[in-house]
Amino acid sequence: MKEYVVAILGATGAVGQRLISELEHAQIPVKEVKLLASKNSAGKKLKFKNQEIKVEEARPDSFNGVDLVLSSAGGAVSQKLLPEAVKRGAVCVDNTSAFRMADDVPLIVPGVNDDQLVNHHGIIANPNCSTIQMVAALYPLHVKWGIKQIIVSTYQAVSGAGKAARDELLQQAQDRLNNQETEAKILPTASAKKHYPIAFNLLPQIDVFEDDGYTHEEWKMIHETKKILYNDQDSQQIKVTATCVRVPVEIGHGETVYFVLKDKSVTAAAIQQEIKKTPGLVLQDDPQNQIYPQPLLAAGKKETFVGRIRPDQENPGAFNMWVVADNLLRGAASNTVEIAECLVRDNLVHVPK
Numbered sequence: 001m002k003e004y005v006v007a008i009l010g011a012t013g014a015v016g017q018r019l020i021s022e023l024e025h026a027q028i029p030v031k032e033v034k035l036l037a038s039k040n041s042a043g044k045k046l047k048f049k050n051q052e053i054k055v056e057e058a059r060p061d062s063f064n065g066v067d068l069v070l071s072s073a074g075g076a077v078s079q080k081l082l083p084e085a086v087k088r089g090a091v092c093v094d095n096t097s098a099f100r101m102a103d104d105v106p107l108i109v110p111g112v113n114d115d116q117l118v119n120h121h122g123i124i125a126n127p128n129c130s131t132i133q134m135v136a137a138l139y140p141l142h143v144k145w146g147i148k149q150i151i152v153s154t155y156q157a158v159s160g161a162g163k164a165a166r167d168e169l170l171q172q173a174q175d176r177l178n179n180q181e182t183e184a185k186i187l188p189t190a191s192a193k194k195h196y197p198i199a200f201n202l203l204p205q206i207d208v209f210e211d212d213g214y215t216h217e218e219w220k221m222i223h224e225t226k227k228i229l230y231n232d233q234d235s236q237q238i239k240v241t242a243t244c245v246r247v248p249v250e251i252g253h254g255e256t257v258y259f260v261l262k263d264k265s266v267t268a269a270a271i272q273q274e275i276k277k278t279p280g281l282v283l284q285d286d287p288q289n290q291i292y293p294q295p296l297l298a299a300g301k302k303e304t305f306v307g308r309i310r311p312d313q314e315n316p317g318a319f320n321m322w323v324v325a326d327n328l329l330r331g332a333a334s335n336t337v338e339i340a341e342c343l344v345r346d347n348l349v350h351v352p353k
């Protein structure tokens, strides 16, 4: 059986740490693991299956002899280093948005469109975290009844903006409870002109603003959803709009998803049945007993949790639902490692000539 040399780029980060633990349990025969990060982390030791591994500074020649790269060190690092990795024969699964919309890069949610992996040219993109959980929940409904329109509002945890944002929430909360002045340096985005506190607050900005008034996170949800569902030629016709909001939650993105089906006769009970029988989805929908998805319950889990499914009383075929998932696992590390498992399963861990 072939064994693979796997490099984790961004191994010291919020997502990188989870990539390590997901890889420990993956259906991937691992010969060796290389842990790569910035030069600040070079020499640090991290564990893979109880074995201590020294973190190395990521450079082009770090990828010599590597079969598979799991990448999560930000878009600029991916832009610079992944083409170097591919040149050296490594297949890269990238968590960043750097290559997602490129025509020759498959954008994959396993269970939805992993059949498109055969078209890869060395780089495969992992979608945005908010996109993954929404598409995972909607896909079985789209296959069965066809979706015409999606209107989504997100409630995104601070860990989506990295380790530093999570630390900032905790510090601000502590300062506030101690009646001390607090500082905001990271959110809404590290590169923003102004920063605002997230503790006891909500920020209707994730990523930068586009000229049309939408944020780039909203743009990604709209266009990535269409690309993933493009398998089916009707998908380009799906209307999608989004509002993305940062909330003071550590881990777990929530989404209210309003969707309109082509078939106007579908019932909430039929939708619940589809969700229930789809692998990777967990139905938590029992309002009488106050059973519904919550970030605190989803954190640490790989599944996507779905509840509050109810029809729009004034628009037959339209429904509201509430979808929650761990953004660092389902929205990032688990999806990436599942893509890598599909590549191994389908014997696709090679760069086509």
Ligand SMILES: NC(=O)C1=CN([C@@H]2O[C@H](COP(=O)(O)OP(=O)(O)OC[C@H]3O[C@@H](n4cnc5c(N)ncnc54)[C@H](OP(=O)(O)O)[C@@H]3O)[C@@H](O)[C@H]2O)C=CC1
Pocket: 009, 010, 011, 012, 013, 014, 015, 016, 036, 037, 038, 039, 040, 041, 042, 058, 071, 072, 073, 074, 075, 077, 095, 096, 097, 126, 127, 128, 129, 130, 159, 160, 161, 162, 163, 164, 327, 328, 331, 332
């Ligand atoms: N699919 C999705 O929706 C998600 C995608 N992501 C993507 O993953 C990236 C990382 O996210 P996250 O883990 O939360 O961020 P963190 O800030 O927690 O971690 C960033 C990681 O990148 C490394 N890094 C930074 N600069 C360099 C460099 N020049 N060369 C090599 N490594 C570098 C850091 O190393 P060091 O510790 O040495 O600084 C660290 O390991 C995001 O920028 C985003 O692009 C993240 C969340 C969800």
Ligand SMILES: N[C@@H](CC(=O)OP(=O)(O)O)C(=O)O
Pocket: 095, 096, 097, 127, 128, 129, 156, 157, 159, 160, 161, 206, 207, 217, 220, 327
């Ligand atoms: N933007 C997401 C996480 C992320 O990094 O997304 P992307 O990979 O699309 O840049 C969040 O802040 O919750």
